[in-house]
Amino acid sequence: MYLPLVVGVDGSESSLRAVDWAADEADLHEVPLLVVFGTLWERYEGAALARELGRPSTEMKADDILKAAARRARQRHPDLVVTTETVPDEAEHALVRAGRNASMIIVGSRGRSGVADRLLGSVSRTVAALSDCPVVVVRGNHDNRALGGRHDRIVVGIGAGETSASVLRLAFTEAHLRHVPLAAVRAWRCPAHETVDHPLLTGEPARLYEERAAKELEAALEDAPSDVAVGRHTVEGPARAVLPAASAEAGLLVIGRRVHGRLGRVAHAVLHRSACPVVVVPERT
The missing domain is CATH 3.40.50.620 (HUPs)
Known part of the structure; x- marks a missing residue:
């Protein structure tokens, strides 16, 4: 049933x-x-x-x-x-x-x-x-529809560290059923205190953080199904700003929730500022 x-x-x-x-x-x-x-x-x-x-x-x-x-x-x-x-x-x-x-x-x-x-x-x-x-x-007003319209893509937020399989599974399923691409977004930032004078970050500190984010994103999508077109996007900035911006051209934004009974700062910001419907998925540990 x-x-x-x-x-x-x-x-x-x-x-x-x-x-x-x-x-x-x-x-x-x-x-x-x-x-x-x-x-x-x-x-x-x-x-x-x-x-x-x-x-x-x-x-x-x-x-x-x-x-x-x-x-x-x-x-x-x-x-x-x-x-x-x-x-x-x-x-x-x-x-x-x-x-x-x-x-x-x-x-x-x-x-x-x-x-x-x-x-x-x-x-x-x-x-x-x-x-x-x-x-x-x-949220938003995408013709009040779960399917159709000009915002034909699903966005999933990929956090630092391991992303729960339940979050990705739901994102893949929604994209598959709608026959739309999935945009996986990984926000990254270079800490302000790490400058070009840092001995381990000579010349391009930001590039190293972006490369790390790209590797984490690729690892999270290692088991992506072949029947869903997946775009990989690393975007500089805090996730609480990057994900609402990505929602402007999406039909659905998928994020995870790691702590039962509480929304983290990113989820809280996304739910207040998203331009499209947001699905919050409990992450199983």
């Missing part, structure tokens, strides 16, 4: 975009979609859903939100198996629990205005930090 994809909804514009993306992703993977509503959301936006149903937002109920979200997903993919669940708990806890028997969780990023849409909501942040399965935070 295939594990479902889980999408969290709260009636907001952001969560409805997440439903669209989740429906595409579930159809792509040929798995069911489970739509979850945590009834103890601190607050939610009902304006978008209210317009769809033609009712005041004050009358919106959990059943309305779930039915509208499920209908939206089925309209997008008529053959998709969609189920719904109301959980009497805080949204982040409901989603994390649902993720224990799911292949992936999809959530929207908080957005009540153009400025707020660039910020990350507490639910998205908590789920990304605590989930046992990969979490997609749907």
